[in-house]
Amino acid sequence: MKTLEELQAIRETMQKQLNVRESDGNNIRVVVGMATCGIAAGARPVLTAFLDEVNQHNLDHITVTQTGCIGVCRLEPIVEIFAPGEEKVTYVNMKPEMVPVIVNEHLVNHKIVTEYTIGAAE
């Protein structure tokens, strides 16, 4: 049975990593739309999938956040990627299975997954 004391252990592990992280100025932001249409279309498992990927591969330079309405209901779940020096990339009709592909190809290897983008959907 999990107890809150385990959080203490997580804290200690993370504190060790924090010093390393400070030197990384190349932060990528992943933003998941969480308004009604997004949630109904499956944004919650997509967000969890991003957290899982980032956690599993220790991708400290990626910040995963949630926001309100992005505005194109029929294309939800929508995820926006903000990387320094790159234009915003919008991925649409997201499914959890697409997340490892985007993380590996785009967020790690800097190759946009064109077939998942809003440009390909429209």
Add this chain to the structure above:
Amino acid sequence: MKELSLHILDIAQNSIEAGATRLELTLSEDGKGALTVVIRDNGHGMSPELLKTATDPFTTTRTTRTVGLGLPLFQLCAQQTGGGLRVESSLNEGTTVTAVAHRGHIDCPPLGDIAGTVSILTRSSPNLTLFFRHTTPLGTFSFSTEEAREILGSDIALSEPAVTLWIQAYIKENETLLYD
């Protein structure tokens, strides 16, 4: 929505967008199938005029579109199970949404991944204090961001993926104790 927990996430999202710094999520099950969900926040609240039409699909203060579906969808869902939804709100004080769903009703969606909902809400803003409490005839489970922050201190955020995922697993495990 396929799960009640998705409605709960969506309604709580309204609270966050209303600038809430305190959010209470309370689930009470009476053992005869009635589930009462209370979502209470201290956000900016609604004027009496806005409150009157808050559950109308054509009421929204969003600028990205002209319909607001969160409240009407949850209300419809609750009503279809023989329950209902009520919104109370005062400007600058906060809002309370209370919904009753009858879980035995054929049209009632499952509660679903409440651990996913709560853990995602805990990371929505560093300024948010969230209290979650779930009571069934078998007992009560409660979790708050206060207790988690006390352990994590000021240097580790609740939004750290490792932390959110741990909270999710912690809630999921404790939720199973509330049912046979």
